[in-house]
Amino acid sequence: MVQTTAIEPVSLDPSRRRRLADFWYYFSENRGAVIGLWVFVILVALALLAPLIAPHAPNAQYRDAVLLPPVWLDGGNAGYLLGTDAVGRDMLSRLLYGARFSLFIGVVVTTLALVGGIVVGVFAGYVGGWVDTVIMRVMDIILAFPSLLLALVLVAVLGPGLTNAMIAIALVLQPHFVRLTRAAVMAEKSREYVIAARVAGAGPMRLMFRTILPNCMAPLIVQATLSFSNAILDAAALGFLGMGAQPPTPEWGTMLAEAREFILRAWWVVTFPGLAILITVLAINLMGDGLRDALDPKLKRS
């Protein structure tokens, strides 16, 4: 809710600060959301600092230390806190570098889906008529497929790899943003402040993106957090199926795929990457619940 347009900073600033305070009040009421926020901040810090704090290079193979268990088990080695995988790579270092991939995937996919969805959705809602009908039918078509299946097939067309996986997931997540933006724009566009802006001579571009859009942001922000966690889950799933990031990339889903054959011999190579995915997604979803409570007055305090 901070993206309000600052046409007249003097008159808008107090209300903006007030809304920010309001927002923080409702957000911090939700204990889970605050915990989620902290976990997320820590994850971002770990990802950014990975090159500094990782004890080993993520792809360095120590042939004398293959499938070592974590340090607290018999046979563990203090040099490899969370053990090593089947070719002697340090699990902890790979997980730390993996955080970079997952957060990067989340940011890129959400940005692509959000920006694309907003542009298409504002356009559909503002222009209306047959343009709107055609756009919404196309979105219905995309939504008719299970998202993971469509992403899988798109990656089969584009070729396996992290970039293509991100494009595919962004494409699959985008219709949700289009629908939300369109609905919000349609509700807003006949309001008086929009008509006033039009009478004052604002062009369609300004009306669409500067006048109307900032007032439609609340549901979009909530949807963006949901997409963020979905993107991480779907990218990991594609990686797990061998269609996302390719080995030896330390992406968590890809690591799980490589670890599958050792599940009955070395539980740690399977457990830790998945736990990392779960913690990340859980933290983001907790934040999303808090954001929804704080931003959406309809659902407030339910």
Add this chain to the structure above:
Amino acid sequence: MLRFLLRRLAVLIPTFIGVSIIAFSFIRMLPGDPVALLSGERVMSPERHAEISHQLGFDRPIVIQYLDYLWGVLRGDFGTSISTKGSVLEQFLQLFPATLELSICAIIVAIVLGIPAGIFAAIKRGSFFDQSVMGAALVGYSMPIFWWGLLLIILFSGILQWTPVSGRISLMFFFPQVTGFMLIDSLLSGQEGAFKSAVSHLILPTIVLATIPLAVIARQTRSAMLEVLGEDYVRTARAKGLSPFRVVGVHALRNAMIPVITTIGLQVGVLMAGAILTETIFSWPGIGKWMVDSVFRRDYPVIQGGLLIIAGIIMLVNLVVDLLYGLINPRIRH
């Protein structure tokens, strides 16, 4: 009601045509020569190329090609697999019961556990039970189910040795396929232990596939119930002196179930996506694994046909849910 049905169909048919255009253009979007991709022959003489190209109709205008494809689809011709040379539809029908059996078990588990959990969480709002259920639901909702499946295998198949790791039934048993549902077929076969083996193979995949729908249904039931419990007619019912059981079980529940039914309908897509991962982990011979295998084998006609059939099924189920919704909630029809 008829007008409602017609209006839904008016939206559904263009969507299906769009879905079929996507499936049709999928093969043509692939890098490389579609003729070589579809025939599965890598090296061929120009004459052979022209012959196959003619056979597949690639020498005709693209619109005619599409209409031809659509006409084939409407008659049940979804193409021919490159790897097995069999009909895609036949393969699908062969494998679909496995996915259906797993999905039905999963959705039953999700409904039977999720709705009561959501109701009690709403009644005892803020209690320890409520907080535990909602915490568990959030974890379930955030779960990477492919990892969850591997964890369950480590615990129940590895350490405890209670359940088998993969497949639908032990290889010891062999009986004719009657319904395609292993639970029913194993009972019909009358072989001792066959049913037990089928059940033990089904348990872990069902838990994994049910996880996300269970979490979503529990959350949705709770919030729908909370909304209804605040309504005037519930207060009236309480004031009349009806038993709490009757107030919740009859007056509140019937109205709270309306959004929950929609949510359950929406789980079909979630189940299909989940089946892709669940079947891969447990080597479950259903359509999810079939699709993944086809992507790896580059069996493009199968991917094309499977994509269209699965989207078609989801659209049909959504239509049925919409109609049910219109039936129990007359307001929606207008």
